[in-house]
Amino acid sequence: MALNWKDHLAGRVSPALTAEIDAFAAQIALRKQGKIDEKLFAETRLRRGAYGQRYDNGQRNDGTKTQKLPYSALTKGPDTFWDAPGMQRIKIPFGGLNPEQMIVLAELAEEYSDGICHITTRQDIQLHYVHIDDTPDLMRRLAAVGITSREACGNSVRNVTACPLAGVCRTEAFDVTPYAKALAYYLLGHRDTQDFGRKFKIALSGCEDEACALVSFHDLGGVAAKKIVDGQEKRGFKLYVGGGLGPVPHQAKLLEEFVAAEDLLPLARAMGRVFARLGEKKNRNRARLKFLVHKLGIDEFRRIVAEEVRTMPDDPSWREHYDQIPRWAEKPAWEGVQLTMARRPAGFDEWEKTNVYQQLQPGYVVATITCPLGDLTSDQMRALADLSRRYAGGNARTTVEQNLVLRWVPHNKLIELYNELAALKLNQAGAGTIVDVTACPGTDTCKLGIASSRGLAGELRTRLAAKSASMDQAVRGLRIKVSGCFNSCGQHHVADLGFYGNSRNVGKYTVPHFQVMLGGQWSHNAASFGLALGAVPSKRIPDLVQTLTDRFVAERQSAESFQRYCQRVGKKALKEIVDQFTVVPPHNEDASFYSDWGDPREFTIGDMGTGECAGEVVSMSQFGFAQAEGDAFAAQLLLDEGKYQAADEKAYRAMLTAARTLVQLQWLDVPDEPGVIVEEFRKRFVDTKIFWDTYCHGQFGNYIFQRFEGPDTRYTADTARKIVEEANLFIDAAHKADAKFMAAQTPVKV
Amino acid sequence: MDSHKIAVKIFATSSAFTGEDFVPVFHRWIQNQVLAHHTLIDVVDYDHVPNGPIAVLVANEANIALDLTDGRLGLLYFRKRPIPGADTFADRLRAVLTDTLNAAERLQADEHFAGRLRFNRGDLQIRIHDRLEAPNAAATYQQLTPQIQAVVTDVLGPATLTPTQNPQSVFAVQAQAVATRASVV
Numbered sequence: 001m002a003l004n005w006k007d008h009l010a011g012r013v014s015p016a017l018t019a020e021i022d023a024f025a026a027q028i029a030l031r032k033q034g035k036i037d038e039k040l041f042a043e044t045r046l047r048r049g050a051y052g053q054r055y056d057n058g059q060r061n062d063g064t065k066t067q068k069l070p071y072s073a074l075t076k077g078p079d080t081f082w083d084a085p086g087m088q089r090i091k092i093p094f095g096g097l098n099p100e101q102m103i104v105l106a107e108l109a110e111e112y113s114d115g116i117c118h119i120t121t122r123q124d125i126q127l128h129y130v131h132i133d134d135t136p137d138l139m140r141r142l143a144a145v146g147i148t149s150r151e152a153c154g155n156s157v158r159n160v161t162a163c164p165l166a167g168v169c170r171t172e173a174f175d176v177t178p179y180a181k182a183l184a185y186y187l188l189g190h191r192d193t194q195d196f197g198r199k200f201k202i203a204l205s206g207c208e209d210e211a212c213a214l215v216s217f218h219d220l221g222g223v224a225a226k227k228i229v230d231g232q233e234k235r236g237f238k239l240y241v242g243g244g245l246g247p248v249p250h251q252a253k254l255l256e257e258f259v260a261a262e263d264l265l266p267l268a269r270a271m272g273r274v275f276a277r278l279g280e281k282k283n284r285n286r287a288r289l290k291f292l293v294h295k296l297g298i299d300e301f302r303r304i305v306a307e308e309v310r311t312m313p314d315d316p317s318w319r320e321h322y323d324q325i326p327r328w329a330e331k332p333a334w335e336g337v338q339l340t341m342a343r344r345p346a347g348f349d350e351w352e353k354t355n356v357y358q359q360l361q362p363g364y365v366v367a368t369i370t371c372p373l374g375d376l377t378s379d380q381m382r383a384l385a386d387l388s389r390r391y392a393g394g395n396a397r398t399t400v401e402q403n404l405v406l407r408w409v410p411h412n413k414l415i416e417l418y419n420e421l422a423a424l425k426l427n428q429a430g431a432g433t434i435v436d437v438t439a440c441p442g443t444d445t446c447k448l449g450i451a452s453s454r455g456l457a458g459e460l461r462t463r464l465a466a467k468s469a470s471m472d473q474a475v476r477g478l479r480i481k482v483s484g485c486f487n488s489c490g491q492h493h494v495a496d497l498g499f500y501g502n503s504r505n506v507g508k509y510t511v512p513h514f515q516v517m518l519g520g521q522w523s524h525n526a527a528s529f530g531l532a533l534g535a536v537p538s539k540r541i542p543d544l545v546q547t548l549t550d551r552f553v554a555e556r557q558s559a560e561s562f563q564r565y566c567q568r569v570g571k572k573a574l575k576e577i578v579d580q581f582t583v584v585p586p587h588n589e590d591a592s593f594y595s596d597w598g599d600p601r602e603f604t605i606g607d608m609g610t611g612e613c614a615g616e617v618v619s620m621s622q623f624g625f626a627q628a629e630g631d632a633f634a635a636q637l638l639l640d641e642g643k644y645q646a647a648d649e650k651a652y653r654a655m656l657t658a659a660r661t662l663v664q665l666q667w668l669d670v671p672d673e674p675g676v677i678v679e680e681f682r683k684r685f686v687d688t689k690i691f692w693d694t695y696c697h698g699q700f701g702n703y704i705f706q707r708f709e710g711p712d713t714r715y716t717a718d719t720a721r722k723i724v725e726e727a728n729l730f731i732d733a734a735h736k737a738d739a740k741f742m743a744a745q746t747p748v749k750v
Numbered sequence: 751m752d753s754h755k756i757a758v759k760i761f762a763t764s765s766a767f768t769g770e771d772f773v774p775v776f777h778r779w780i781q782n783q784v785l786a787h788h789t790l791i792d793v794v795d796y797d798h799v800p801n802g803p804i805a806v807l808v809a810n811e812a813n814i815a816l817d818l819t820d821g822r823l824g825l826l827y828f829r830k831r832p833i834p835g836a837d838t839f840a841d842r843l844r845a846v847l848t849d850t851l852n853a854a855e856r857l858q859a860d861e862h863f864a865g866r867l868r869f870n871r872g873d874l875q876i877r878i879h880d881r882l883e884a885p886n887a888a889a890t891y892q893q894l895t896p897q898i899q900a901v902v903t904d905v906l907g908p909a910t911l912t913p914t915q916n917p918q919s920v921f922a923v924q925a926q927a928v929a930t931r932a933s934v935v
Contacts, residue, residue, distance in 0.1 A: 004882075054792075062777070062781045063777060069789055069810070107881060114803070129813065372799060377801065379919075424801065454795075455795070599793075600777050
């Protein structure tokens with residue numbers, strides 16, 4: 001009799017989950033027979049966490065030419081070949097993992113992937129290079145240990161994240177863990193969360209002041225709160241809505257100062273219904289909840305949600321999840337005893353300073369395992385499962401900083417644990433410090449990546465680790481985050497030093513760059529976002545980091561934070577620092593600038609190659625874009641000074657300048673009149689899809705079209721910040737369009 | 751045992767290499783599609799991961815990694831997709847072993863290494879990354895050892911096979927070839 005995982009796991013997977021996975025396996029079979037449309041199958045697999053990966057369109061530039069990868073014709077989505085390796089995203093609600101789950105994850109990485117478990121910036125686990133045919137078995141094996149990948153991707157409620165210290169935190173109002181779990185499983189597959197136009201992200205924090213779960217940039221974020229009602233202490237949440245990062249970040253707005261805990265699940269459901277009913281569905285680029293909240297205004301959004309709570313059909317199922325909450329408990333393996341005198345092994349003291357947190361419960365600590373770039377081998381994951389069982393009572397969590405924590409470790413066993421970690425080479429200090437650079441997958445595997453976020457993060461980690469012993473404490477406490485593109489999966493907006501990948505045209509070449517974002521705030525649940533200060537060639541970022549941190553140490557006043565330092569010094573002065581690093585040497589002087597970190601291929605975006613080299617001439621378009629960037633920066637300064645109308649007008653001017661620069665490539669004498677510029681830009685560059693992003697399509701062009709129709713006359717900090725961000729993105733897109741247009745004018749080198 | 755998920759790790763004589771040594775070589779391999787019957791797709795740099803792979807060449811058919819687990823560098827060839835025409839376990843193992851040796855030979859001959867990189871044909875690990883078809887248990891060892899012995903002897907010469915000790919790992923045996931055919935690749 002043939003072996004299969006379904007039979008092997010019989011009795012260990014619930015009938016409901018078995019039926020779901022069977023249905024997915026059937027859809028795979030039907031797709032192979034051509035009986036399911038590829039778009040429908042794509043959304044189906046996305047809702048089961050089966051994602052595409054870079055090059056799954058069957059093309060890859062190898063540094064000299066574009067290679068066609070000879071996959072069979074069957075597709076698993078538009079422009080996505082069936083046999084191309086994919087990524088499996090696995091939801092880990094609130095990051096919680098027991099040893100059995102960790103062992104299965106290790107096994108799956110070994111058997112279906114490249115042997116690496118990757119921890120993401122949303123506490124998920126991702127396995128890369130997975131074949132779609134393997135995904136049903138992978139899902140069954142996860143289901144057998146209580147993990148689902150359902151709705152890990154797609155237009156759904158994504159992983160519900162929570163602070164990894166929830167339940168053991170010294171400053172929390174109460175443990176949000178069971179509430180995060182209840183939300184995750186109540187909303188999973190709920191009929192009212194199936195018709196979204198876009199994803200929906202939820203996070204819960206135990207306290208307001210720490211970084212916690214970063215609720216400020218989530219669609220729905222809750223901060224635990226307590227209130228006295230009728231003489232009794234009640235638990236509840238301060239709720240925020242409409243936050244989001246993406247290309248243009250939005251701070252979440254306060255929905256309610258206090259929502260009683262028992263109202264949380266029905267309210268989340270009501271919000272889902274409102275989002276499904278009123279959210280944008282056609283234009284994906286404006287379909288996140290943040291746009292709906294912005295359009296309606298928070299007061300009207302609040303009113304509509306409250307109305308929905310009152311009028312929506314009854315659904316008592318939330319009670320089943322809510323009733324589980326009081327039963328939530330974690331059990332340590334040992335009694336908590338404080339460590340007293342002991343011989344400390346080499347490296348322990350440094351590790352303890354950065355990687356150990358004293359729990360609220362006396363005698364216990366949380367130990368952070370630093371996982372470089374979020375990666376763990378299968379052997380390491382298995383070993384950590386064993387350590388979790390023996391030291392932590394089986395209580396481990398992933399973190400949004402791409403590490404793993406072991407909770408409930410008795411303090412007097414910490415040295416023992418450290419020695420075991422050292423034997424596994426998992427005793428790196430520096431968690432949560434400047435050395436602990438986090439990054440999204442970027443160009444390693446993501447189709448949207450523009451520059452190598454992991455390559456840069458790896459280089460920064462190496463250089464900073466070498467200096468960490470002698471580093472000023474003020475610098476050591478900074479956070480660096482890197483995204484491969486403007487979509488912010490690396491959460492660069494909330495870093496002290498944030499970078500997102502883009503590119504610039506230099507002569508006939510395209511050079512990887514990173515936009516520099518300084519002064520984001522991680523604490524207070526990601527209270528504010530950094531602002532862009534210009535694009536720097538990828539290879540110069542480490543030197544820029546060195547200069548910025550040196551200047552911070554030298555110029556810092558008292559104990560001011562890096563954010564305060566940036567505000568005090570001012571963006572003009574910071575830009576002058578950044579501008580020192582923008583020069584790209586000619587190709588024949590230093591070709592290394594023309595490839596990215598960790599990738600020796602000559603850099604390219606998509607299939608664009610380099611044209612015939614005509615010498616290093618500064619083109620008219622480069623002058624034009626430089627002016628546009630100057631206008632964009634001036635707009636930021638005006639925003640900073642609270643001159644919102646002026647900032648709006650300057651940002652619009654920046655876009656007009658960039659657009660006119662492009663039009664001049666075809667019509668040199670285009671007049672400097674907004675109506676003419678916009679019309680010619682539309683006709684010559686947008687309608688022809690030269691100014692066009694493969695995945696965002698015409699989104700960036702819409703920024704200038706909308707502004708041309710008229711400004712948002714509310715002239716608030718939010719409206720001004722929005723248009724300033726849009727201007728920067730527009731200019732980046734104009735650079736790409738310029739490169740695309742120029743490459744089409746000259747033969748591609750073969 | 752119907753699984754195609756066979757892996758062979760051939761150990762290097764020195765572990766003094768980093769990802770920077772292999773990543774550019776693998777990119778060149780992709781440019782020239784140097785491995786017969788393989789579509790080479792991408793290179794992954796895992797140099798930051800302690801005690802694991804340092805660089806992986808991803809092909810449609812297999813992953814080829816330079817792996818530093820337990821501090822011992824080796825080329826780990828892991829077959830992901832079925833092997834056309836290989837109907838028996840012995841056929842599949844022979845194909846994987848041959849492809850591993852070919853990749854190792856090509857790698858060590860690359861001009862970048864200038865003779866610094868050598869693989870030892872007499873020092874291998876044979877694994878099956880399929881816990882359903884080949885659970886890491888005594889029964890699997892009893893069933894498969896004769897076939898593994900036969901293939902290894904045929905390709906490399908007489909060898910001693912030893913099961914690995916960790917029951918949580920995939921099924922694996924160490925193969926130490928003792929005859930004169932066993933030598934550096």
